[in-house]
Amino acid sequence: MLYREAGQFKTSYAADQAVFPIRQDRFLIAAALLIAYVAVPLLGNEYWLLTIMIPFLVFALAALGLNLLTGYAGQVSLGTGGFMAVGAFATYKLATGFPGLNIVAVFLIAGVITALVGLLFGFPSLRIKGFYLAVATLASQFFLIWMFNKFPWFTNYSSSGVISAPQRAVLGHFYVTGAEANPVDKYLFVLSFVAVLAFAAKNLVRGRIGRSWMAIRDMDIAAEIIGIHPLKTKLLAFAVSSFYCGIAGAMWAFIYTGGVEPLAFDIDRSFQILFMIIIGGLGSILGSFLGAGFIVLLPIFLDNTPRLVGLEIPVNTVTNLQSMIFGALIVFFLIVEPRGLARLWQIGKEKLRLWPFPY
């Protein structure tokens, strides 16, 4: 209905292959960015920024990373938490070891370090596939968390095993990490990182690299036939995915919570991210954001609903109920639309484009 595409014809391949070939979509994304950059900082209070927007963005980044690996390259991974931990601890070591290093560079280098670790743990993907691989990635999950727990070097010999973010600023005096950091600065910093990385991810998946990933995912035999080197392609997926997850982990530790212990990145975190991409939509950039939003908002919603209707329920019961509802919702989603929220979005959009016709 909202889509009026008559007259939007493409005279070049560049225009035809644009990320948003439909004018209305371009308006939509521009509006979304405008809201994210202007309306949210102006209208959002500290609670909103710190407990909803920032975790949403951090989760979205991690989901994006996992989606590149699982949704696009078809390699199921249960080690996301471990890679996030690598990012967090690498950032910590870099930031404390090189106090003069710009925090942006710190995040990026930590991402690269995580990518290298991801590369290492991606090697089994040459020989094993599917669930075997998924289980194998658990090895990285357990091993990495164990390592950060056991070797105090990673926490600079902190007695509690907790790392806490030192004070760092961007552009001179905008503190984005540490106790002094202003929520709006933090938010804008994360937002910019996520926006740029999301754009880069979109670019990757619509070009040569994305096509080789999807080829491997859809039919690895045929992929080899057209000259795709399976190991190289899979390893690249592991590396890129880990890069994203590493930065997400770093932001989690440094900007969202300000300090973490390795347990924050245990296997539950991995599952949480996996849920995001399943519910959001495998193989969809948008889906990573939708899934992250869903998983971040659902507990808040479940937390607040009984109170809103005036019910007093013991905390334990609430936790258990949440767990049940969460589980049931996942099954429900998989049954209703196994391809996730992104697919629902797509269907809705398609309907709007065809309106008033049914097809």
Added chain:
Amino acid sequence: MGTLAERRIGPPLLKAEQISLAFGGVRALSDVSLEIREHEILAIIGPNGAGKTSMLNVINGFYHPQRGTITFKGETRRRMRPHQAAETGIARTFQNVALFRGMTTLDNVMTGRLLRMRRNFLWQALHWGPALKEELEHRSFVERIIDFLEIQAIRKVPVGQLPYGLQKRVELGRALAMEPTLLLLDEPMAGMNVEEKEDMSRFILDVNDEFGTTIALIEHDMSVVMDLSDRVVVLDYGRKIADGPPDSVRRNQDVIDAYLGVSHD
């Protein structure tokens, strides 16, 4: 039709020498030698289980024969991986369509160009400058193939939604996008109706004609084989029993026996 210019068939492009292949105790190929000459259309026929597909799999590196060598473009080898075969200029299609079901027709054909795309990771992430230029150049090339195979209307349709005949055409498109010197087609017309078969035959001839591509194909439909191919190789129980022009092969007693003795679909 006008006067069809003589197709120039050149020297051997590929030589398979004394190939033997076995799985466990089962012999798939025994001492098979064959040649594929430049610019020709070679048909490999034989009853079911004769080892035809195994032969293609050996040529493009899926199977590694226990004995024998393959010489392609003058280079002799014993082992190689399929992606290396692709790099040397061998493309193929499969008996059961092996497309990337999650992608559109356009993207599927574009994957055929992956080998020729060079821009590195960082350019790709920016999707700008050289990467964009490269992408658009290949798109332009791929569009010519889409035009050639007359699949414009399904350009942006996910291939999973296409009827079988069209999927086969898209798969041919993907192979063509690789600009192969040697094209291996495993039953390109299996499961097609008469009209689709005619279309496909025309495309195969046109490919051979317009691009000079050497083609080796496996086909069951005898009339198609007789019409299309310059030369026919007959396999039976993993052995080569005949090799020659279609007419002489048709009169070959061994071939007749092989076909009479075994019922094939």
Added chain:
Amino acid sequence: MEFLDAVFVTPFASMWDNPEFLLEVLIGGLLTGVMYSLVALGFVLIYKASGVFNFAQGTMVLFAALTFVGMLEKGMPVWAAFLVAATVMTAMAFAIEWVVLRPLVNQEQIILFMATIGLTFFLDGFGQLVWGGDVHPLDIGIPKDPLIIGGVLVNEFDLVAAAVCGSLVAALAVFFQKTAVGRALRAVADDHQAALSVGIPLKTIWVIVWAVAGVVGLVAGILWGSNLGVQFSIALVALKALPVLILGGFTSVPGAIVGGLIVGAGEKVAEVFWGPATGGAIEDWFAYGLALVFLLFRPQGLFGERIIERV
């Protein structure tokens, strides 16, 4: 240098010095491995018959144990509690088939896998909502005294557990080989289409297999709970059972048993002899490392069938 010494010299030296101790560790490990085997067995049964990678197996073990112990706490005799718990697990199998599997039939494996994770969350919440989240001590009268057999210290309980597991596996083997239902199950595992074409109702098979997996889980839960009390951590045993699957192969019953024993023994030995060098707790990941190394040489697992790719 010191580290290398601790990794490559000291452990072997201490093994050599005290072979009885090594044997004790080994046997202790093997007996723990039996537990892993039981959980892995549940996985394999379901995977074979329905192609579902059932992540909820660990939670099913917990849930079964909770039900059992809850019945005991209500004053039921052991046999009655067992029957009730087994019935509950069977009912759950029906419910799962009806609510989860049937609507998702023909979906990709990854989707079904995700659904079982959802199931995990649901059962976790449900079980603790009904039975509470505390540790429930469980004592069904299995003796726990240490025995010295041939100079080696063995726990009586472990022997009983091994015996129970052994009989369960034997019973299952008979069930699969000798009964009509068992044969049908094997047919389904081999080829869904073929099984359907000879008139075996797939849905019935699924219910049976999930129920059997539930009962196997119940046995595992009772044994584990008798040892450590019934508590949430039982669900985590499932995570230990996963490397067992890699080792043994997803579709192999003997693989699950042998794999469980290897993992159990391996990680105990590693923990005892290499733990000190690395700060301990390597049990957390050792099994995975072992499985991974193993995979590099045999991607299809110990007893898995070799995958020949047909093109």
Added chain:
Amino acid sequence: MAVAETERKARPAVRRTALDTIPKLLLDNAARRGRRPAMREKDLGIWQSWSWAEAARQVQDFANGLAALGFRRGDKLGIIGDNRPRLYWAITAAQCLGGVPVPVYQDAVAAEMEFVLEHAEVRFVVAEDQEQVDKLLAVRERLPRLEAIIYDDARGLRHYAYPFLHAYERVQQQGRDFARLNPDFLHGEIAQGRGADLAVILYTSGTTGQPKGVMLTFDNVIIMARRAAEREGLDETEEVLAYLPIAWAGDHIFSYAQSYCTGFCVSCPESGATVMADLREIGPTYFFAPPRIYETILTRVMIRMEDAGWAKRRMFHHFMALARRVGGPILDRAPVSFWDRLLYAVGAALIYGPLKNALGFSRIRIAYTAGEAIGPDLFSFYRSLGINIKQLYAMTEASILCVQPDGQVKPDTVGTPLADVEIRIAENSEVVYRSPGVFAGYYKSPQATAETKQPDGWVHSGDAGFFGDDGHLRIIDRAKDVGKLRNGTLFAPKFLENKLKFFPYIKEAVAFGADRPFAACFINIDADAVGNWAERNGVTYGSYLELAGLDAVYDLVQECVETVNRDLAAEPHLAGSQIHRFLILHKELDADDGELTRTRKVRRRYIGERYQSLVDALYGEARTARIASEVTFEDGRKGTIRAELAIRDVKIAASVAPLRRAG
């Protein structure tokens, strides 16, 4: 050519630089709006575009190439194929050299093609692809003058080793080489062109006899294209989709001449099968189609809406009903209540806008229909959506004659004459006209020319019509079919029949009245529509014969006929030919029985003879008539149907002063 020769000498020197030929317009466009798009074609997945400067280059290269091949002034260039930029450029290229393009219908069979090419003495042909080349090769032996065939699409032609076959690109390459040696040649040729020169020969696909070649001069084409463009305020920003045959006069004016005159861009669809999708992508601002295309689109809309969900369907029908009531008046800027305007705006957001978008009509400023009468329902459907669809009157022999001005659009007129167009109604009601667009003559047919075109420039259209008091021309029939009632009143049978046929219940109608005291008619009901109606109203019937004889059905039809009578009463010229009596035929008129032509046109005379007894009954006193007629069944067997048919008298409406009907 004789015309052009004599007039050239008389031309004053000052007009030498005037933009009086298409090639001069091309150069002018290239200079003035060189970077604006001139042509687009959906090819290889995108709309390949050529600016005016690029188009000029393409044309010049090809023109030079033709010259290099030996194409000379006065030579004819055959053009065969779908709407392709290269074919349009070939037309211009021929005109640059003082040659004459002869577009040929691309779906013509080889024999038809042979006739035109033979008759036009074509030396060179530009053919689109292998299909057209094969057709040409089939008849080449009988075309001794044909020297060269140039093809656009090389697919499949690689091995056609004929020396006279040339690839389009190669000709252009030769052209570039030629231009290097003769840099001033082409501009000299273009400068020699005059407005009175022959611009094109368009062969009419004559329904009877052989096609006739209509010779049009540049003046004919350009002046009329300009007049029409001025009337509508067309400019270079229009978007047009060229999808009708190049050989058709309509396409030549709307997609070719007007583009050169105003500088707008013409887009060519990817193929015949993708026209609708391409239409949607381009979203033209200016659109031309015969009624049957509008009808096809409407049918598709309705069918697709039937498959929509219940709520959506309700909403659609609700808002379409609103649109029928107020959409037309809003488009015509007539007074409409604020509330209705508000509702219409809601409808526009929910239904009309998206619907137009889905059809590709979002941006249409002007849509034309011509060629035959358009049903009032069809017409008002589009207008009620806010699409400014208008009728016009045009002939191959004269380009455009009349267009409906904005705000004065009615389904039954063809509008008012353009500037410089004079129209007279002859004694026998025939429309006769004179205008700058009037053709030079039929090629090599002085006799046919003389029959149509008088020495003083007046041309017989062959159509019967009259002017209403509003100054709009109404076309009622072919002139030869129009007769008079016994009292001298004008009687236009096809006009009556068309009016009747616009009702969904009436499938065919046969009107009688020439030299009779009054008009009367046979009606053929539409079995589907009436059957549907019967079902909804609980009327039961067993067979077509029974259905056709039902009183209720007679009532239904009578209402239709009376409506027609009321319409007629509003037209002073036709008020006298109101229908007095009718009967419903017992069987469907059938081409197998010779009652219809194969193109489903009523053979009025034959039917009159065959059902003589029924005609007599209509003009008698009886209330019923008996008939026994032979029919051919589906399986070819013959049989006889006997029936007694009722005859109804119809109320005659009082003739009133012509008022604009509402809606």
